[in-house]
Amino acid sequence: MTTIDHDVQTETPFVPSFDTPSEEGRKLAIICSKGTLDMAYPGLILGNAALGEGIETHLFFTFWGFDMINKKTQSSLKATLLGNTAMHMPQGLGGIPGMTHLATSQLKKAIAELDIPEVPDFLDQIVASGGHLWACRLSADMNHLTEADLRDDVEGIISASDFIEMTAGAQLLFI
Amino acid sequence: MPSTTIAGRQINVNDEGFLVDPDDWTEELGAEFARLIGVEMTEDHWKLVNYLRQDYRAQGETPTLRRVSTQTGMPVKQLFTLFPGKPAKKMAYVAGVPKPKGCV
Secondary structure, three states, X not given: OOOHHHHHHOOOOOOOOOOOHHHOOOEEEEEEOOOEHHHHHHHXXXXXXXXXXXXEEEEEEOHHHHHHOEOXXXXXXXXXXXXXXXXXXXXXXXXXXXXXXXXXXXXXXXXHHOOOOOHHHHHHHHHHOOOEEEEEHHHHHHOOOOHHHEOOOEEEEEOHHHHHHHOOOOEEXXX | OOEEEEOOEEEEEOOOXXXXXXXXXXXXXXXXXXXXXXXXXXXXXXXXXXXXXXXXXXXXXXXXXXXXXXHHOOOHHHHHHHOOOOHHHHHHHHHXXXXXXXXX
């Protein structure tokens, strides 16, 4: 019944293993705690990359990171020279009026040139890719914010223990 | 360099199984790549695959998911529906181009 020719034809082809068992059930949780433009991006880039690899991804916004999901502030995050020696400019310059605006527009330009979306669009893309956004209860209470102040795709304002519970077994990144 | 037989043709693939030379690609091969990774090709799938091949030829690199979405107008959500799990890599594989290098 089975000829030699047939055996050659049905030799198992070498195909990329897109769904390796070791990655099955991998989960990533990223805590976004910063509200500066430069520090908003690491979490967005890594979260987006994880989703592209088929990994369940949760972003938890806390403290200054709330500015990333607050409808009022998400489009106006800023970068500053102050306290950031990696900008390699004299720190005194950072206090001059207009310097924060300049640093922000320079960074925005560099990001746009790489075709990387602005923060609100990036979060849209993350949600469209299946990512989950969560807000921190304490930060909301401290700033007198409710769900109405946050992006509509934030799934909930949750406590620290809720977060710990729901990220059981997840890999964690604190940014 | 490993080689493998797919759709009755012996082709060179890299260590991950991606086609080495995009010029070896034919539609028949693409359809078989898709079948092997469990993707059933529809008109939308072909639209993406053809865009990937055309953009790769023009730019010399495989577009990232974001670029695919902005350039074809197909929402990111739909890309994940058409090529579930790892859309960027899966569509690159079917299109016979290298997996994308860009981060976003």
